[in-house]
Amino acid sequence: MAESYRRSRWTNGLFVVPYLSVFLTLLVFPLGWGIWLSLNKVDLFGGERFIGLKNYARVLSDPIFGQAVKNTLIFVGVSVPTLVILGLFLALALNKTSKGSSFLRGLFFASSILSVTIVTLIWRIVFIPNDGLMSLIFEFFGWQPIGFLSTTGWSLFSVGVATVWWCIGLPMMLFLAALQQIPKDLYEAAALDNASRWRVLTRITLPSIKSTIMLVAIIQVVMQFQLFGQAQLMTNGGPAGSSRPIVMYIYEVGFLRWDIGLGAAASQILFLIILCAAMLQYWVSTRKEEVDA
Amino acid sequence: MKKLLLGTTAIGLLALSPLANANTTIELQRFFGACEAEYGKATDVSAAVGECGIITTLVNKFAAENPDINVKVSTVEWPGYDQLNAQLASRSAPDVVSMHYSAMSDYQSRGLLVPLDKLLKDQSIKATDFTDAAITSVTKEGKIYALPFDNWTMLFHVNNNLMKKAGLMKADGNPILPTNRDELFSQGKQFKDATGKPYLVQVLANETATYARIFYTLMMQQNSKFFDDPSHIDLSGQDAKAALTFMKDIVDQGLSTKNLDYPAAVSAFSNGDGGIAVNGTWLIGSYDAQSKESNNALSNGYSVFPVPQFFKQKDVTYTDGHGWVVPRGDRSDEKMAAIGKLFKFFYDNNYEWSRTGHLPTVKKVIASNEFKSLPHRSDIAKIAKTGQALPSAVLRQFAIQDIIGEELSSAISGNKSIDDALKTAQYRVNDLLENI
Numbered sequence: 001m002a003e004s005y006r007r008s009r010w011t012n013g014l015f016v017v018p019y020l021s022v023f024l025t026l027l028v029f030p031l032g033w034g035i036w037l038s039l040n041k042v043d044l045f046g047g048e049r050f051i052g053l054k055n056y057a058r059v060l061s062d063p064i065f066g067q068a069v070k071n072t073l074i075f076v077g078v079s080v081p082t083l084v085i086l087g088l089f090l091a092l093a094l095n096k097t098s099k100g101s102s103f104l105r106g107l108f109f110a111s112s113i114l115s116v117t118i119v120t121l122i123w124r125i126v127f128i129p130n131d132g133l134m135s136l137i138f139e140f141f142g143w144q145p146i147g148f149l150s151t152t153g154w155s156l157f158s159v160g161v162a163t164v165w166w167c168i169g170l171p172m173m174l175f176l177a178a179l180q181q182i183p184k185d186l187y188e189a190a191a192l193d194n195a196s197r198w199r200v201l202t203r204i205t206l207p208s209i210k211s212t213i214m215l216v217a218i219i220q221v222v223m224q225f226q227l228f229g230q231a232q233l234m235t236n237g238g239p240a241g242s243s244r245p246i247v248m249y250i251y252e253v254g255f256l257r258w259d260i261g262l263g264a265a266a267s268q269i270l271f272l273i274i275l276c277a278a279m280l281q282y283w284v285s286t287r288k289e290e291v292d293a
Numbered sequence: 294m295k296k297l298l299l300g301t302t303a304i305g306l307l308a309l310s311p312l313a314n315a316n317t318t319i320e321l322q323r324f325f326g327a328c329e330a331e332y333g334k335a336t337d338v339s340a341a342v343g344e345c346g347i348i349t350t351l352v353n354k355f356a357a358e359n360p361d362i363n364v365k366v367s368t369v370e371w372p373g374y375d376q377l378n379a380q381l382a383s384r385s386a387p388d389v390v391s392m393h394y395s396a397m398s399d400y401q402s403r404g405l406l407v408p409l410d411k412l413l414k415d416q417s418i419k420a421t422d423f424t425d426a427a428i429t430s431v432t433k434e435g436k437i438y439a440l441p442f443d444n445w446t447m448l449f450h451v452n453n454n455l456m457k458k459a460g461l462m463k464a465d466g467n468p469i470l471p472t473n474r475d476e477l478f479s480q481g482k483q484f485k486d487a488t489g490k491p492y493l494v495q496v497l498a499n500e501t502a503t504y505a506r507i508f509y510t511l512m513m514q515q516n517s518k519f520f521d522d523p524s525h526i527d528l529s530g531q532d533a534k535a536a537l538t539f540m541k542d543i544v545d546q547g548l549s550t551k552n553l554d555y556p557a558a559v560s561a562f563s564n565g566d567g568g569i570a571v572n573g574t575w576l577i578g579s580y581d582a583q584s585k586e587s588n589n590a591l592s593n594g595y596s597v598f599p600v601p602q603f604f605k606q607k608d609v610t611y612t613d614g615h616g617w618v619v620p621r622g623d624r625s626d627e628k629m630a631a632i633g634k635l636f637k638f639f640y641d642n643n644y645e646w647s648r649t650g651h652l653p654t655v656k657k658v659i660a661s662n663e664f665k666s667l668p669h670r671s672d673i674a675k676i677a678k679t680g681q682a683l684p685s686a687v688l689r690q691f692a693i694q695d696i697i698g699e700e701l702s703s704a705i706s707g708n709k710s711i712d713d714a715l716k717t718a719q720y721r722v723n724d725l726l727e728n729i
Contacts, residue, residue, distance in 0.1 A: 043729070044378050045403050058728075064721070129498075129552040130561060147552035150498035152708055236499045240703035255375045256692045257725055258399070 031271075038264035044255075055265035065266060067241050068249040069273070071156060075227055075245060076277070079160050080220045086164065087171025087216060092205070094172070095179045105176070112169030116229035123162040124149070124234060155235040155243040162230050167223065171216045178212035179205070214285045218278050225274045246270045317631040318363040320387035323348065324371040338645045343579045347649055355638045362631045372396070374691065377620070381405055386620035388632055392439060394430035394614045395683065395690040401433045402688065407619040408436040409636075412629060416637040426680060427654035431616050433685070439616030440636045442643070443574075443651030446612040446676055447506050447600055450562060450570040450580055454594035459487035459568070468596060470569075474539055474603050481548035484568050492548040494567035497705070499554040501698025504540070507571065507600070508701055509611035511536035513681055514604040523686035524726050526693070528719040534711060539603065541705045551706075565590025571600070574673075577650025581668050597650075597669045599676050612680035614654070652677060688729055696721045 038056070041049045059065050090108055094101040111119070126133040127148035138145045148158045182205065190200050206213070228247040231237055237244030237252075246266065254263030326345035333349070335341060336357050341350040349366075356364050367387065369376050374396060380386040381400075392400070400406050413419075420428050420437060427441035449470060456468040461480060463469055471477035481492035496503040512519050517532040543549050553561055562570035563583060570576070577597055584595035602608045617639060619632060639646075640655060644664055647653040652673075658664050659677065683690060697718050704714035 041728075043403075044382050045405065058724075062724075063717075128554070128557055130557060130566065145552075147498065149554070150552045150706070152706070234499070236501070238499060238501075238699060238702060239706050240708040241699060242708070252692075252695070255378055256695060257689060258378070259725075259728060262728070 034264050034267055037261055038268050040261050042261045043258040044260055045258075051261070055261045056269070058262055059265045059269060064241060064244075065246075065249055068244050068246045071241075071243060072225060072227065072245045075156060075160060075163075076221060076224045079163055079224050080217060082160075082164050083167055083171050083220050083224075084213065084217055087168055088175050088213070090168065090172045091175030091179055092201075095176060105172070108172055109169035111166050114166065116166070117233065119162055119166045120230055120233035123158065123165070123230075127158050127234070149235050150239055152239055152242040155239060159227070159230050159234055159243055162234065163224070163227065166230070167220070171220065174212055174216050175209065178209040182208045210285075214281070218281055221277050221281060222274055225270065225277065246273075316361055316363050317625075317627050318365055319389060319628070319631055319635060320365050320367070321352065321389045321635075322367045322369055322373065322377070322387040323391040324369055324373050325391065326371075327368040338642065341645075342582050342648075344575050344649045344651075347578075347645055351639070351642055351645060355635060358638075359631075359634060362634065364635065372691065381620060384622070386622055388619060388622070388624065388628065389635065390618050390620055391442075392616055392618045393691075394439070394441075394616060394685070397431065397438060397616070397618065398433065398685050398690075399688055400618070400620070401438050405621050406438045407621060408438060409440065409619065410437050412619075412633045412636065413437060413440070415630070416633045416640075418637065418640055422640075422656060423654050424656055424659065424677065426612070426677070426682075427614060430614055430682060430685065439618045440639060441654040442615045442617060442639060443646060443649075443654060444612050444614040444676075444680060445574040445651050446610050446680055447503070447510065447571060447573055448577075448673060449598045449600055450572055450576060451596045451598065452562065452565060452568055452570075452591060452594060453596055454590065454592070455488050455490065455565060455568050456484070457594070459484040461568075468598075470598060471601050471603075473601075473605075477543070477601075477603070478546060478548070481543070481546070485548060488568070490565075491550050491567045492569060493543065493550070494553070494558050494562045494570040494572075495549045496553060496555050496558040496572070497544070497550070497702065498552050498557075501695045501702070503555075503571070504698040504701040504705075505694040506611050507540065508536055508697060509683065510600055510609070511539060511603060513609040513611060514602055514607055516606040520684055520687055523684050523688075526719055526722045526726070528715045533715050535604070537701060537704055537711050537715060540701065541711065544705050563590065574650040574652065577669060578648055581650075596672065598672050599679065608675075609679050609681045610676055612676065612682055614682075615651070652680075689725060692725060693722050696725065 039050060039052060041047070041051045041054075094105050094108075114122075124132075129135050129145060129147055129150075132148075134148060135145050146154055148154045186204050186208070187200065190204055195203070226247055227245040228251065231243050231245050231248055232251070235243040237248050247270070250263045250266045250270065253259050253266060325348050328343075328345040328349055332341060332346050332353070334353065335346075335350045336354045338347060338350045338354055341347045352364050352366055356362070372393065373391070377386065377390055386405075397406070418440075420432070423441050424444070426444055428437070430444075431437055431439040431441050451468045451470070453462065453466075453468055456462050461469045461484060469480065471480050484490075484492040512532055515532040515535065517530070519527050519530075519533065521527070544551060550558065550561060550567055558570065559572065559576065561567060562572070563580070570580075580591060580595050580597070583589060584591040584593060586592065600610055617636060624632075643653045643655040644658045644661065647658060647664055648667060653659050653664060664670060687693070700709070700714040700718035700721070703709040703717075704711045709717070
């Protein structure tokens with residue numbers, strides 16, 4: 001008689017072994033190793049010596065790290081809402097079946113497939129003084145040129161513009177997918193009730209894609225906290241460190257100064273910041289749901 | 294079926310046959326840029342121009358002359374030490390790597406470089422064949438750790454056509470250059486008023502190296518002892534303040550380009566957007582070639598000189614250089630012999646490399662007529678005597694350069710006061726050095 005398929009057997013666990021082994025070797029082990037390194041005085045080529053929490057004390061008292069955290073928080077605080085709102089706007093505008101909107105969806109998504117090197121090269125051509133696009137526009141109107149990549153304030157803004165242009169494709173696609181899941185009869189009912197477009201948006205569309213908005217926001221928070229390539233290639237973190245993000249600080253400390261222990265400590269702090277930000281966002285959204293219920 | 298099997302086996306064996314030739318492969322990793330489109334197959338070194346053109350052609354020529362040695366070149370973004378660090382950490386470093394003299398101590402002190410005394414001796418290359426400056430830079434603890442390839446420094450590349458317009462040319466056809474700080478400001482203003490263009494074309498955006506190199510020069514010209522102790526920098530004196538104040542005044546008085554990064558600054562001078570480019574020896578070959586073509590901003594109007602002596606204490610310029618090192622790793626005797634052959638080839642072709650504008654490291658090349666007859670070399674010859682590097686015991690010179698460059702840039706752009714910038718730079722550099 002055949003054995004019941006419900007019966008639990010240890011060999012069933014073998015099915016998750018491939019995943020578990022990859023998860024352990026590529027995620028859990030490096031995480032643990034990183035934490036261990038952060039407790040040691042160690043450079044790129046060895047010389048490990050346990051020093052407890054000294055690396056954390058050094059990172060937290062380093063004004064350059066403080067500046068990098070501030071820059072990153074400002075960057076995330078501005079770029080994530082921009083990506084969510086702009087992504088949603090594009091998705092709403094292109095949620096049609098016409099050929100034109102299909103073409104535009106492809107066009108807006110196209111930037112996402114480029115590598116960071118190409119993206120920064122393109123935006124360098126836009127922002128660079130003398131021959132850059134912005135410089136030519138300013139010259140045409142007779143305005144005083146702005147050093148977009150070399151002026152405090154403008155440098156982080158320029159990195160942000162390039163980032164939004166580069167990353168807008170994914171939020172737009174996720175929102176489009178969510179919008180197409182909303183049952184049509186809800187809109188028909190609203191039309192029968194003569195509901196205004198604003199009311200349809202706020203009472204039907206947005207509540208229906210609430211979980212996707214959350215998903216996009218969390219993905220973008222996690223991604224934008226890890227800003228590196230654009231800042232390094234466009235501004236090299238300057239001027240005066242005003243566009244240096246946390247990951248660039250980690251890179252400089254680890255690879256240029258060879259201080260892997262200090263870099264690992266900064267990495268763990270970044271990990272905690274991202275975790276807290278994502279949890280906070282999750283908590284805010286679920287709390288609202290409970291209140292609504 | 295049998296025929297098919299036989300045929301497949303025969304094709305397989307044919308495909309493997311090159312491996313049976315026992316070719317030695319040298320993995321060479323370098324900066325100096327990529328120019329495969331123009332020089333990918335070229336072997337005529339004398340026709341090549343610029344760092345990339347000459348090194349690419351040199352390697353091609355070596356490969357053509359040594360069919361038993363296969364040189365696999367990887368080009369890295371300047372300066373390429375991130376890749377090298379990752380390769381060394383994972384024990385997969387290439388066989389030959391281009392390296393600045395200023396970076397060598399970091400690697401040598403951790404036993405990451407192979408001493409080359411025997412390799413050079415086997416090729417009959419003697420330490421005394423090289424200039425003192427070059428051989429001292431690559432000798433650590435009594436052993437030679439690199440084939441010295443060149444010495445380089447920052448220079449004043451001058452657009453004579455614009456200088457003429459500004460009335461800053463002597464009767465002998467040479468430009469009038471400042472001999473002290475006051476003259477720089479007066480001549481700079483005269484130039485700006487006459488041409489409407491900035492006097493100096495400097496790399497001040499997205500860059501730290503240029504700031505640091507000029508600052509080192511100005512400090513050395515004051516005979517400053519800022520790195521008397523290699524594990525501690527001292528920027529608290531009047532010398533550091535005077536150097537940075539001078540650099541800031543130049544920008545504040547509108548005598549320099551402000552927002553140009555490296556490629557933009559190179560092309561700005563080439564397009565005639567400023568009078569004097571403060572840039573390295575490596576551009577002499579390219580700018581000189583441009584000046585020999587007609588109808589461009591530099592046509593018949595290019596000259597080049599050492600950075601003037603702005604402080605009276607000492608006539609000196611900060612210099613560094615490029616060498617070829619062999620990173621730690623297991624290599625067969627055949628491979629080491631092949632590397633030796635390549636190094637001998639580089640040594641024999643030191644003149645060709647000096648056409649880039651870099652100063653040669655081989656004494657007999659410096660003494661040769663063909664080098665002396667290269668354009669502009671007599672104008673910059675004194676650098677062989679006035680060149681000075683940072684003490685080689687100073688570790689992490691690239692990281693230090695980044696910190697100093699960033700803080701100087703903050704002061705020059707007005708984001709920090711001069712005192713604040715110097716204080717922060719000193720704190721950050723010393724924090725770095727104390728924690729090595």
